[in-house]
Amino acid sequence: MRISTIQVPTVETPAVRIPTFQDVLAAGERIAPVVRRTPVLRLPGTRVLLKREDLQKSGSFKLRGVTNAFAAAAPSRVVTASSGNHGKAVAMLARAAKVPATVVMTAASAPEKVETIRGLGARVLFVEGGVAERNRLAEALAAEQGATLIPSSDHADVIAGQGTTGLETAAQTTGVEAVYVPVGGGGLLAGMCLAKGAWRAAPAVIGVEPVSAPRYALSLATGRPVTVPPSTSVADGLRGQAPGRVALPVVAAGVDHLTVVEDDEIVRAMALLRTHGIVAEPSSAAAVAAALKADHGRDVVVVLTGGNIARARFEELTGREDRLSREIHSYAALAAA
Structure with missing residues (x-):
């Protein structure tokens, strides 16, 4: 894959709008004709219920x-x-709406994801640096082109849309103790915090970050946004460097707990899911890993956020059958404890 990078110009940052529970309800009606109502299925032998957004x-x-x-x-x-x-997702919607789309990515982006986006007709640009530089270039390009900027997480309409995951889960479950959510930019976590109003008895909302990138945990602990060094976590979708300006106040007001997981825990969770025929990308499996090592007396929900991972990469991470057996034995004992 050929990569050419672009220098990032400086642009002014506009004021932000903070979404509400009513925005989530409105989003639920708005997107119902387009998105799939995904199932909630039990991970056999555990208290973990999987909200299968990998089937979106x-x-x-x-x-x-x-x-x-x-x-x-x-x-x-x-x-x-x-x-x-x-x-x-942007490329899919843009193709359906017959509008041009540009997606800015870093040079470290997974090649298979780059090619998928290109295959859907979007233009892909690569940026020098990390997530912060990538986001700034997208803002600059949108201003230059007079285009609509659709951030990956830090936007009121995006967060409200992600919150519909919580609306569905509330209607599909009863007596849930907690909901585990992997945290990248924080849009899904913020949306799930807003969606608490959909539950008769709201479960605890627990955010899960890689141990190498605990941005939200540090930000809430210090009372200010904290930027962390670029992460090399296997969970590529959870490597963001700074919490969102829109998402952070929503998370601060609604999250019950934040926890971290190691890369080896993420890989073990992927291997366990594999035995049940589920291909989960590392970012998705992070929340499964956190839920399995916690002590809960009732069922918990894990948002299985996605399954977009190249087969070769999945095989590389989960390993051959001999290694897989050892990983599954370790996690089966942990899940049953």
């Missing part, structure tokens, strides 16, 4: 937020920044 039309929950943003803005041209899943 785009292969991830990102389609929810993008659909809501498209419906609200009716764009004639779109620009976004993405590590993969969000860019795929």
Whole structure:
């Protein structure tokens, strides 16, 4: 894959709008004709219920937020920044709406995700640097082109759309103790916090970050946004460097707990899911890993956020059958404890 990078110009940052529970309800009605109502299925032998967003039309929950943003803005041209899943959802909606789309990515983006986005007709640009530079370039391009910017997470309409995951889960479950959500940009976590109002008895909302990128945990602990060094976590979708300006206050007001997981825990969770025929990308499996090692007396929900991972990469991470057996034995004992 040939990569040419672009220098990032400086642009002014506009004021932000903070979404509400009513925005989530409105998003639920708006996106219902487009998105799939995904099932909630039990991970056999555990208290873990999986909200199967890996079965969403785009292969991830990102389609929810993008659909809501498209419906609200009716764009004639779109620009976004993405590590993969969000860019795929934008490219899908742009192709359906017959509008041009540009997706800005870093040079470290997974090649298979890049090619998928290109295959859907979107233009892909690569940026020098990391997530912060990627996001700034997308903002600059949108301003230059007069295009609609659809951020991957830090946008009121996107967050409201992601929150519809919580609306569905509330209608599909009863007596749930907690909901585990992987945290990248924080849009899904913020949406799930807003969706608490849909439950008769709201479960605890627990955000899960890689141990190498605990942005939200540090930000809430210090009372200010904290930027962390670029992460090399296997969970490529959870490597963002700074919490969102829109998402952070929503998370601060609604999250019950934040926890971290190691890469080896993520890989073990992927291997366990594999034995049940589920292909989960590392970012998705992170929340499964956190739920399995916690001590709960009742059922918990894990948002299985996506399954967009190349087969070769999945095989590389989960390993050969001899290694897989050892990993499964370890996790089976942990899940039964």
